[in-house]
Amino acid sequence: QVQFVESGGGLVQPGGSLRLSCAASGSIFSIYGVAWYRQAPGKQRELVARITDGATTNYADSVKGRFTISRDNAKNIVYLQMDSLKPEDTAVYYCNWGGSRWMSYRWGQGTQVTVSS
Numbered sequence: 001q002v003q004f005v006e007s008g009g010g011l012v013q014p015g016g017s018l019r020l021s022c023a024a025s026g027s028i029f030s031i032y033g034v035a036w037y038r039q040a041p042g043k044q045r046e047l048v049a050r051i052t053d054g055a056t057t058n059y060a061d062s063v064k065g066r067f068t069i070s071r072d073n074a075k076n077i078v079y080l081q082m083d084s085l086k087p088e089d090t091a092v093y094y095c096n097w098g099g100s101r102w103m104s105y106r107w108g109q110g111t112q113v114t115v116s117s
Contacts, residue, residue: 002026004095009111012085020080020111022095027076029053034078035098036069038091038113049080050098062088085115 008020020036028034035050049069050058057069068081078095092110096102 002028004108006093006095006108006111009093009113011114011116013117014086014115016085016115017081017083018085018113020082020093020095020113022078022080024076024078028071028073028078030097032097032099034071034095035102036078036080037094037096037102038089039094039110040091043091045094045103047098047102048093051078052098082113085113087115087117089113090115 003025005023006020008018010018012018033050033052036048037045038048039045046060048060048063049067051069051071059067066082066084069078071078090113092112094107094110096105096107
């Protein structure tokens with residue numbers, strides 16, 4: 001089974017940028033595509049961005065225009081470039097398959113993103 005390992009999180013001031021990486025232990029080709037999710041303390045996990053095998057992308061309205069998801073198929077890595085970060089973006093960020101049943105997926109440790117002045 002494919003495992004996803006997230007990295008690149010950290011502490012950044014509002015308006016700053018971070019680039020998250022999601023390294024997969026196997027091929028990232030899937031009918032589901034790959035997606036980034038996030039979860040803040042006390043809140044439900046939400047889908048942030050998704051990318052398909054054909055490189056079609058979808059974004060949550062809250063991050064549209066600020067975040068960019070991309071993939072390197074040769075390296076089995078999915079990236080999330082986050083610009084113009086806001087305190088509301090503070091959360092643990094996870095990557096996983098992008099299917100509609102993501103609520104039941106097995107999740108890794110994620111990477112913490114903290115946006116604070």
